[in-house]
Amino acid sequence: MNVIIHIVILAKKPNYPGHVPLSPLQRIFLVAGSAIMGLKAPWRGDMISILGDSSGQPFFLRRLLKQMLSDETGRQILMEKPRITSASLNLPFLRTLPLNTLGRIYVDWIDREHVSPDTRSPTRYVDDPEEAYVMQRYRECHDFYHALCHMPTNIEGELAIKWLEFVNMGLPVGALSALFGPFRLNCNQAALFRKIYIPWAVRNGLVAKTLINVYWEKELTRDINEVRQKIRIEAAPPLH
Amino acid sequence: MMRMSNSALRIYPKLTRLFATQTSIPKSDYDITIVGTGPVGLALAAGLQTNPYTRSLKVAILDNKNTLMIQDWNPTSYSNRCVSVMARSRSFFERIGAWEHMRQERLQPFQHIYAYDGITNSTVHFDQPKNTDPMAFMAENVNLQYGLLRSILKRKDIRQDNFDFLVPCNIEKITRDENTNAPSIHTSTHGVLRTRLLVGADGRNSIVRQFAKIAMPGWAYPAHGVVGTLRVAQNNLPSVAFQRFLPTGPLAYLPLPGNNATFVWSIYPELAKKLLALPDPTFVKFLNAAFLLDQVDLDYLFKMDIVEPNNLDKQLDWRIETKRRSLSFDTPPQISEIVPNSRASFPLRMAHVDEYVKESVALCGDAAHNTHPLAGQGMNTGIQDAEALTNALSSAIQHGQDPGSIFSLQPYYRSRYFKNHVYLGVADKFHKLYALDNSVVSSVRSLGMSLFDRSSKVKQAILSMVAKGI
Numbered sequence: 001m002n003v004i005i006h007i008v009i010l011a012k013k014p015n016y017p018g019h020v021p022l023s024p025l026q027r028i029f030l031v032a033g034s035a036i037m038g039l040k041a042p043w044r045g046d047m048i049s050i051l052g053d054s055s056g057q058p059f060f061l062r063r064l065l066k067q068m069l070s071d072e073t074g075r076q077i078l079m080e081k082p083r084i085t086s087a088s089l090n091l092p093f094l095r096t097l098p099l100n101t102l103g104r105i106y107v108d109w110i111d112r113e114h115v116s117p118d119t120r121s122p123t124r125y126v127d128d129p130e131e132a133y134v135m136q137r138y139r140e141c142h143d144f145y146h147a148l149c150h151m152p153t154n155i156e157g158e159l160a161i162k163w164l165e166f167v168n169m170g171l172p173v174g175a176l177s178a179l180f181g182p183f184r185l186n187c188n189q190a191a192l193f194r195k196i197y198i199p200w201a202v203r204n205g206l207v208a209k210t211l212i213n214v215y216w217e218k219e220l221t222r223d224i225n226e227v228r229q230k231i232r233i234e235a236a237p238p239l240h
Numbered sequence: 241m242m243r244m245s246n247s248a249l250r251i252y253p254k255l256t257r258l259f260a261t262q263t264s265i266p267k268s269d270y271d272i273t274i275v276g277t278g279p280v281g282l283a284l285a286a287g288l289q290t291n292p293y294t295r296s297l298k299v300a301i302l303d304n305k306n307t308l309m310i311q312d313w314n315p316t317s318y319s320n321r322c323v324s325v326m327a328r329s330r331s332f333f334e335r336i337g338a339w340e341h342m343r344q345e346r347l348q349p350f351q352h353i354y355a356y357d358g359i360t361n362s363t364v365h366f367d368q369p370k371n372t373d374p375m376a377f378m379a380e381n382v383n384l385q386y387g388l389l390r391s392i393l394k395r396k397d398i399r400q401d402n403f404d405f406l407v408p409c410n411i412e413k414i415t416r417d418e419n420t421n422a423p424s425i426h427t428s429t430h431g432v433l434r435t436r437l438l439v440g441a442d443g444r445n446s447i448v449r450q451f452a453k454i455a456m457p458g459w460a461y462p463a464h465g466v467v468g469t470l471r472v473a474q475n476n477l478p479s480v481a482f483q484r485f486l487p488t489g490p491l492a493y494l495p496l497p498g499n500n501a502t503f504v505w506s507i508y509p510e511l512a513k514k515l516l517a518l519p520d521p522t523f524v525k526f527l528n529a530a531f532l533l534d535q536v537d538l539d540y541l542f543k544m545d546i547v548e549p550n551n552l553d554k555q556l557d558w559r560i561e562t563k564r565r566s567l568s569f570d571t572p573p574q575i576s577e578i579v580p581n582s583r584a585s586f587p588l589r590m591a592h593v594d595e596y597v598k599e600s601v602a603l604c605g606d607a608a609h610n611t612h613p614l615a616g617q618g619m620n621t622g623i624q625d626a627e628a629l630t631n632a633l634s635s636a637i638q639h640g641q642d643p644g645s646i647f648s649l650q651p652y653y654r655s656r657y658f659k660n661h662v663y664l665g666v667a668d669k670f671h672k673l674y675a676l677d678n679s680v681v682s683s684v685r686s687l688g689m690s691l692f693d694r695s696s697k698v699k700q701a702i703l704s705m706v707a708k709g710i
Contacts, residue, residue: 015566066536075540079558129566 001005016129018122022054029056030125039180046121052173053125060171061131067169067210068134073211081133082217084117084140094220102227103220106147113153117143137212138171138190144216148228149236155181156189157179160197160236167205169212208233261402270300271643272633273425273435274447277303277407279323279381279603280622281441282388286336287630288401288678289395293637294630298402300433302409302425303442311393312383318346318469319380320582322494322502324481324616326376327707330622332385337395342379342387348496350479351376354570355689358486358535359677361569362686364693366703374479375707376616378494378502405418406430414438414451422644423451424601436644439602439629441622446607452598458591458610460672463489464512465613466505470527471584472573475499482572483614487535490614493572501575503527504613506671511542512585522549524578525556531571532563535677552564566571588612590668597649604629608656611664615704621660628655 014021034051037044068074082088094107110116120139126132130148145164151157159181166174182190209231219227228235272288274281285301288294301307325333325347351374353366368375396403409426417424423438440448449456475495482493489506496502498664505527507515518526530538537559544552591610597602605622629652636648672687692698 066534069534069537070540122370130562 001187008198011139013129016132018124019128019129020130021123021126022125027054027125035176035180038177039183039227045119046077048173048177049121049123049139050125050155051125052139053171056126056131056135059071061126061128061134064138064169064171065131065134068213071210073215074210077213077215078130078133082215083136084120084143084216086117089117089120089217089220097221100223100225101221102144102147102216102224105150105224106144106220107146110143113146115143115153131173134212138169141211141216143215144214145211148224151236155185156193156197157236159185159193162203163198163201164205165211166200168208168210200234200237204233246285265434267434268300268430269298269612270433270435271297272299272437272439273302273433274424274439274441275302275411275425276440276442276446276550276605276607277301277305277307277385277389277405277620278605279384279388280442280626281439282307282385282598283332283623284390284439284604284626284629285337285403286338286388286392287332287626288633289392289401290336291630291634293634294643295399297400297637297643298404300404300406300435302405302411302427302430303431304409304411306408307385307389308405308407309384310389313382313386315382315389316494317579317582318500318502319382320467320502320579321381321494322378322467323381323384323619324376324494325384325621326380326617327373329620330377332623332627335382336388336391338384338388338391340387341390341394342383342628346380346383346497350376350378350379350481350495352477352480353483354480355356355483356485356569357682357686358491358688359679359682362689362693363569364689364699367697368703369610375703376481378481378496381619383540384665393524406433411447411682414447418556421600435600436642437600437602437633437649438644439604440607441603441605441626443606444610445558446603448601449593449603449607452601452603454593454595454598454601454603456591456593458589460589461506461588461612462508463612464509464585465587465588466503466507466512466515466583466585468503468584469496469579470501470503470524470575471577471579472499473576475501475573475575480572482531484531486530486538487675487677488538490671490674491530492614493531494616499574505530506588506613509587514542516583516585518546520578520580522546522553522556523583524575525553525560527578528575529560531558533559550626562564569656590664592664596653596657597646599646600644602629602649602652609660609664612667614665614671615663617663617667621663625652625656625660628652631655 028051031054034047034054038047038051041047068078091107094103095171097104117140123132123135126135142161146153146157146163149161151161159178162177162181165171166178182193185193211231212233241654250475274285281301288297304597329341338515351368354363392403395401406578409430412426412428415424415426416422417434422434424438425433425435427433438448440446443449475498478495481495488508488511491505492503493500515523515526526541530539541552541555544555546552589610590612593603593608596608604625606618608625609621611618632644632649632652635651639646641648
């Protein structure tokens with residue numbers, strides 16, 4: 001698929017390193033293609049990334065950027081442009097933090113679920129460089145939502161977080177995952193999901209502060225309940 | 241001449257002395273008295289002076305300021321009160337011999353106008369082909385007065401005509417003469433002046449209009465116009481005027497000769513106050529930002545503390561730099577400084593008198609109509625009023641009519657009222673259309689702008705219509 005895109009590409013200049021400009025027709029195809037692949041193979045994280053990149057424009061990412069620009073911390077994030085990588089977070093240091101801190105809970109969760117903050121693919125299909133950063137930040141913060149709300153990375157957990165993201169920040173990739181993802185759950189899982197997780201996600205998504213405006217790197221040494229209170233979010237109800 | 245109603249009881253009718261017993265007050269009689277020496281009042285005087293039928297009239301020109309001092313105008317920087325002179329006004333100035341007396345090096349022709357929507361940044365380019373006469377000139381108000389005044393005085397010197405400048409003049413009241421019903425202007429500086437026609441070219445708060453009891457319906461906009469004189473770093477676009485339609489009001493950048501420019505920013509009064517309170521360097525950054533950033537960004541910046549502007553400066557620098565790197569629309573040249581003490585603001589309104597003329601009274605210019613500055617036609621419509629009034633009076637004199645008679649003045653009213661009214665209405669609706677922050681409206685509006693931009697025939701038609709005069 002990548003080869004096809006590179007052949008058909010228009011003579012538009014890239015706006016930042018790694019940028020791949022798309023024409024509207026290419027964009028429509030990319031959204032459709034990655035959505036279908038993402039549904040068929042939800043373990044393909046790169047498909048979801050591509051879906052996010054291509055569907056964010058022109059309206060949704062801009063709206064999220066505007067929400068960041070109206071918030072003091074959001075503007076600070078945009079000015080400093082922090083990236084979340086295992087190096088920038090200093091995982092060994094986080095492992096030494098007290099058990100109740102956000103940083104420690106995050107690093108314990110990472111170790112338990114065998115994931116890493118470095119697996120997020122860079123944004124490629126967003127045209128405006130600032131919006132591209134917003135998309136990147138959106139993806140990189142995803143793990144923090146898991147840690148904050150105590151959500152596992154199984155299908156229900158992921159879908160609940162996707163619902164939360166969509167209700168809170170309104171990006172279509174969240175909507176598409178949230179709407180079509182549950183079709184992959186079996187009856188029991190789906191029932192539980194509908195009864196407990198969707199209400200939890202909607203309730204918290206609406207009430208919580210816009211999650212992209214949280215400067216996670218500065219909250220790592222804080223007590224997790226304090227952080228939850230500040231963001232106005234509850235921990236997830238237990239799975240069983 | 242006394243009432244006979246109670247006189248049945250009187251044996252002898254009371255004799256009233258008809259002659260003024262206070263002979264120490266000088267009285268002068270004029271055919272036409274023009275109150276107001278702004279560009280419109282002076283243009284009318286020059287028009288009457290150059291017209292073969294009206295040049296022999298006795299005309300008095302009054303103002304509470306000593307306008308004759310403008311002859312010594314020797315400025316260092318550009319005034320913050322500038323206007324755009326459209327082609328039609330320019331040709332009138334040429335015909336009355338005033339254009340050549342203006343300081344030509346201080347006039348800036350422009351041949352392009354870029355208008356863009358502040359939400360979607362879709363642009364309309366009005367471009368003139370290279371070797372045509374410019375669509376308009378930017379000029380300082382005082383430069384227009386300078387040229388008009390010099391032309392009037394030069395002709396007066398040569399021909400010794402009866403065009404008298406009575407300045408500075410302190411008008412105490414205006415009454416109607418008891419015998420002739422002619423307007424009588426009582427002044428403390430020049431005695432009592434009687435005139436056959438009193439012309440109010442005395443601006444927004446016209447005393448002539450008040451005297452004639454002419455109503456001026458309209459409304460105040462919740463907006464002030466902030467103006468100032470700027471210098472730009474590098475004038476790479478010398479003949480382009482820009483206008484950005486922000487939801488808070490339009491912001492216009494208007495070029496002046498060299499690396500100078502002026503601006504008019506129509507904005508809510510409380511924000512105008514904030515802008516005036518900013519220190520000069522911060523204001524310059526803010527103005528640059530206003531041509532680049534989204535309204536959301538500007539809203540945040542407006543809310544920041546202005547007493548300690550360091551944070552505001554940092555934010556402005558960062559946002560301007562970020563936006564400039566990924567700019568997808570045309571913006572004015574970067575503004576480098578603002579001339580100290582040149583920032584000012586004035587309230588905006590739309591208003592139009594019901595009648596332009598009454599027996600012995602005529603109104604023209606801002607005394608008759610006020611508009612939003614967004615299309616730069618406030619003074620141009622006033623100049624066309626002066627032209628029309630000159631023509632009406634010329635025609636009246638040719639037919640032996642009294643210049644103050646309502647029959648002489650009606651043709652002027654008829655020729656100007658409807659056109660001015662349509663223009664005021666259109667300007668008002670444009671202002672209201674672009675003040676809407678609604679996303680549906682802004683999408684439709686931008687689509688309209690894009691389509692309009694692509695239809696060069698329509699654009700040319702509109703441009704020539706405005707240039708030929710409203």
